[in-house]
Amino acid sequence: MNLFWINRVVVMGHRGPLQLSDLCKLYNEESVHTLCSVFEHEWEKQQNYNERLDLEEDSGRESLLVSRKTNTGCSLLYAIWVTFRPALVKVALLRLSTDIFSILVPLTLRWVILFCERQAVFDWAGHTHSLVVLGAVCCCAVSQHHFEKCSRIITANAQAVLAGFLYRKTLPFSHSSRQQSNTTQGTDIFREVENVTELVVTLACLWSTPLRVALCLGLLWRELGPGVLVGVALLLVLIPVNSAVEHKAKQLQRTQLIIRERSEQLIKEMLHKYQALKFLTWESWFHQRVTESRAGELEMLRILGYLTAFSMLNSICMPFLVGFSSIGVFVLVDDGNVLTPSQIFTSLCFFRLLRPPLLELPGLWRVLKQTQQSLCHLEKIFLRKDLGTTQFVTTKEELPSDGIQQPCDRCKDKHSHSDEKSDHYLSQKGSGKAFRLYLRAFGWHWVSVSSLVYLSVCAVSLAQDGVLSVWTGEAKEVQGLEGWRELRNSRLSAYALLGLLQAFFVCCAAYCLTCTSLRASHTLHSKLLSDVLHIPVHSQKTDMRRLLQAFTQDMQVIDEELPKHLHSWLKSLLDILSTITLISFIMPVFSLAICPLIILFLRIQSRFSSAHSHIRHMEANPAASLECVTQCVEALLSGPKHREVCLTHCLQALNQNLLVKYNKIHTESRAALWLDGIAGIVLFLVSLILLETEPDSGLVVLTLICAFNIKEALHRYPQAVSEISMDMLCMQNLCEIAQLEREAAWRNSYRPPNDWPQHGEVKFRNYDSEASSNGTPALRGINLTILKGEKIGVVSRGKTDTDGLVSSLFRSVEARSGAVLIDDVNIARMGLHDLRSCLQIISQVPVLFSGSLRANLDPFAQHTDTQVWLALELCHLKEHVRLLPAQLLHPVQRTSLAFSFGQRRLLCLARALLARVRIMLVEEALPCVDLETDDLVRQLIHTEFKDCTVLWLTQNPLTVMHTDRVLVLNKGQAVNFDAPSTLLQQGPLFIQ
Template identity: 30%
Template sequence: MAIKARILERVDSVTSDTGATSGDELTSMKRRLSRQLSKSVDKPAEKKEKQVKKPTKVDRLTEEEKAETGKVALAVFGDYFKAIGIIATAAFFGLFAIYQGVNVYSSIWLSQWTADPLLQNTSLSGTSEYSRRNDKYLGVYGGLGAAQALLILCYALIASTRMVEASGLLHSSMLTNIMRSPMNFFDTTPSGRILNRFSRDVETIDNTIPAQFRSWMSTFFGTVSTVIVISYSTPIFMVVILPLGILYYLIQRFYIPTSRQLKRIESTTRSPIYTHFSETITGAGSIRAYKATDRFILESEAKVDKNLKYYFGGIASNRWLAVRLEFLGNLLVLSAAMFAVVSENVNQSLVGLSVSYALQITGGLNWLVRMTTDLETNIVSVERVKEYMETPTEAAWINPFKRPIPSWPAQGSVSFIDYKMRYRDGQEPVLKGINCSIEGGEKIGIVGRTGAGKSSMTVSLFRLIEALSGSIIIDGTTISDIGLHDLRSRITILPQDPVLFSGSLRMNLDPFDTYDDSTIWRALEHAHLKAFAESTPGQLQYQCGEGGQNLSVGQRQLVCLARSLLRKTRILVLDEATAAVDMETDDLIQATIRSQFSDCTVLTIAHRLNTIMDYDRIMVLANGEIKELDTPKALLENKSSMFYSMAKDANLV
């Protein structure tokens, strides 16, 4: 009953806002609505449950963004190292290990230098033996320093260059895969998810991972060398380092899964922010018109807050780790100092080296655990990029074994043979056994109600969606046998929404710079755009804005028409090309098509029936099937035909 009351309150508020409903009308409306609500609210719960259809996975167009769980697979690290190069990876690992070994040995050499009994006797400072011994230590120490500089330089050059190239390779592989993804991938994937991969995740691979990788190597080899030096100087220290090492490992194993999963969730909750922001910018005009600005601001803030919750959780878990690691590190320093004091017959210089290294191990071990954690956390970006590197792609762009001849299609005949198609797995077919034969040069008008399958036929012709069964044959060639570029470059489509890019008018007409200026001007003249182009600054070099925003919709459609005239393939598809333009522009486009494409096969999805009345045949689609296919005259003479009823509704008969 509470639901019923809220609905009635909503009716009150809506009708009172409009002010167009009289009191009697409002009362009768509320009475009828109240009776309907009472019937529905008072039904047994069992019946209501039967009426509610739970959405299945197939019913949902867009799925929740996938977030991996558990430990990052070794294959992810393997892919990153493959991108770097196996030889390069082995080289900078080896160089850094040698560098760290030389660094440790230089410290030991320095302790031996200071502990040399001959050099400690200052009374011999003027003798040749004293000078020779001193020069020997100095020369070796200087040589060790030079070796360290050379090793770290080689390591830095290899690591820096190869990691940048690895990031570029991963980005290029993901971009190539995305550009070859089928259309249903973009239909079911919000742009914010793709943008997130190409922005934040690639930025992490570009900048964060290389820095963390170098820092991890430095701390790892530094910590190992520190433990070796302390154990070498005071072997009893091993009694403490082993249990403390186990504690370090346990803390790390407890912390890493939490931090890693927080990073994954934080990454997935960032995508809706990009998607919502992009949608808001695109629909800013509508949002202001409906005064929904505050709602969109609140939605944006809610998405940002949700993302920051997980970001803050990552920072808080990092502080949790720091407190515990500092405590264990201080225990190590205490142990090293105590063992150095209580041990007997120990070299004083080695004791000093041991204690100085012990003071470094606190920060070293803390940093090692943190770097290991951060590295595994941020390698998630490689995991996410790898996911989009492995999404399903379209068929091969070029099939070298079945390439059509350059003049194909010469006739422009098109045959659909028991053709079935669906947009995604698990859905019902949208085309259910299409069978028709279109002769070369024939003009076919395609009509039907919304959802009849008209646009699906053109989608199938370009293989934007692959066939479920059946085939399409153009001039004797089955289109599924040839490459997508060979197919799509031989068919021209004039879409309902004109597509223009930011750049010059000439680039939009001839993006591959195939035609000379005179041919382009002739195409513009046939498209009724020559006068406009001549009046613009720069003429053919006139800069079109993003999506052609500085041109009217009609002008954009005429630019697309001029582009089609330049290509002039034997098959032209018009997918409601004049639906968004005025009648005058529609007449111009239709006149140009009739004159310039008179010898071509034209398939027109009609928005206005009067534009296809002079076509050779009319194809009427309904529920994914061809219901009628005949000349306009024959269909109009049959008053029981679907086309006749459509023409009657359009006041054409």
């Protein structure tokens, strides 16, 4: 991919949404097919070589592919190494050059400090020093970004190769053999693939870590002598502490995952049984259950938030502590050790370079061990014999014309939803509204307090560097040993005090971040739950997938990711502003360059962020993801032709993923290089101005430290902005759910009498209903009266007509004209809970909720245990419940086998017995309900509900011959309404 095409993608992404056809194309040697062919050739060579070795060792031994007892993973690792050997050698050389240039940059800046101390007059040598600084920074940036880009490309290529070869090995197996195999699930296998591919680059650069540590320690020893060992020892002591904190965090995250899964199951149950929940008016019960489960999630997040304080202390305060201990020991062990500006700057820079590799070393062995297991497992899969494997398709013309791009329906749904989110992402207005909504949930006063605390952290950090610079400047003017000791003690005490103050403010920042993010999460979740419970039944059915995503994926992002990204954004913004302000204060002439630099920075961010966001969206597109490919593998795994099509689909999806990753990597690398260019310009201008103005050497150190540290903030800020923009998609989803149609109020000013309804008389007066969005037809011109205590059979050709009647009585759809009267009271006047609490329905599919058996019968504990047992006795369930271990407290699970389908229907009838309503609707039972249970239900309704108005809903006329009258519905209209015997004589419509 050349520079022209990358710039073209950036420009097109800035102008509008990017399509797959707009991305830079892969060269032929970069395609998945080519890479897989090369890897397969190397793998076969390796296996043939191993087979020959085995035959030489033991001629009677079976082939390696069948009988090899142990796998070390070396064969697979060697095949990957040979496949990507040129690129890996290039990465190793780039890593070496990066390490050298990263050490060279502080050394060049040290020369600038020494030049300012010793050179009295600015001449051509000063220009040379500034140009050397600029050259070193540019070389370091180019080398580092080429290294990172090549490393990521190799990782992406290796993932695509292993995934493609994995599909090629697993597709030929029959479905039964796949189920009998000992392999893990697809997601686990791909996680192992990621572990292996990351190890390939790690091994190529494994020697870099000790080299960097040795170089940094040698240079630090030259500056501080034995005092450097104290700082290194402190870093080493903190390694087990960090490991313990990480281990505890992982334990808490596992516990949190269990709690989250329980909450997700509860949300799924609420959404899947939403109609029953609404008709029973049990919303408050489920609201309480979800809220209690959510409280457990938030409590785990609160505990994890406390560990955030340690993480922030480690990242912000640890550099200070290491530098303070080393510098303190250096100046205290010998009164002749006087700090110089060059020592201060060099020590701080090299401690900063030394810290990451030292902290990474302990976890390296654990990663190598885990990856070795992944290598062995993948090699075990790859060593299986091929059972009629298909060859890779070589040209596009050979691809089957149909069935290739036929992802499963689930993937299509995800793809359409992903496209909707993409369109919403393009709306900056919607993103801004979502951001304001989150800040409002955050609390504006907490926003102000958090900003002030973060500003204090930033100010204290600058003050620490200021104390060191002032100390070195004053040290040159001190006369005598006593004066030096007094200055040393006072400045060292001030430096330590600032460290304690910094730790205090960091803890305050962590506390604010944890408390406010939890407050926002609680507020948003409560509002979301309330909004969802007020959605009409027909709207909830159409938006169920979207609602489930809001409660699970979106809320997880809001809980965990968004606070981290806001922290990174605010800290980087304040670091940039404070650095620019301090440099401008020390060197006022630098303020002339601030506006051009800011304009350049914003222009780079704007251009690259748009393209980067579109590419990230394409990368996250579920229709082309490996998850969807795996689902299609399972769906199409029947017959050689389907396997060929499925393999081709896999390769195309992998190639598309690789194409998107390539463009993402190149775009991010180009943006990072531009940002490093801005940081280099800042360093060049600062060094040039310092050499021109000849300031105090202490101010030189302070300015160079600020200019040197701005690079990291310049990188963090655009990344944080991009992440927050993606997170705002989740907030936009919550905003859209809040704007969905809402059902009528649960309670309103009109309240029916307490004894309403006394008779249960139902009248339809010229009733027309609204058509619902889920396909239920509207009722038209219904004009009839159902007398009190009547047993009415409602017959229709399809279930949609009876569903329309149920929706009208329960007001899940509203009347367009006319009215429904119950005991001469218009049901449209009252609240939904007042209406629905006086109705009961025995659904065709009996609905029981998770929880205790008693809660399923009486969730609000309005009846005594005696009354509950009496209802169970009437429904012939008392003896069965007594045999259960917990009896009434027996947990009713979704997959519980404690109750048959017929018994569940009887439990719903027991629930209706406890409610003692005057109007009840009964849908015909499914064929799986035995006739004895069905007869028992009919008998109980005739005996226990003899004073209740009952509507039997069915499509079979023969099941309602026992009723007083029969209502025949056809296409939303009442065709006949008379006694069953009369309707049998009138015509064939009723019989049909």
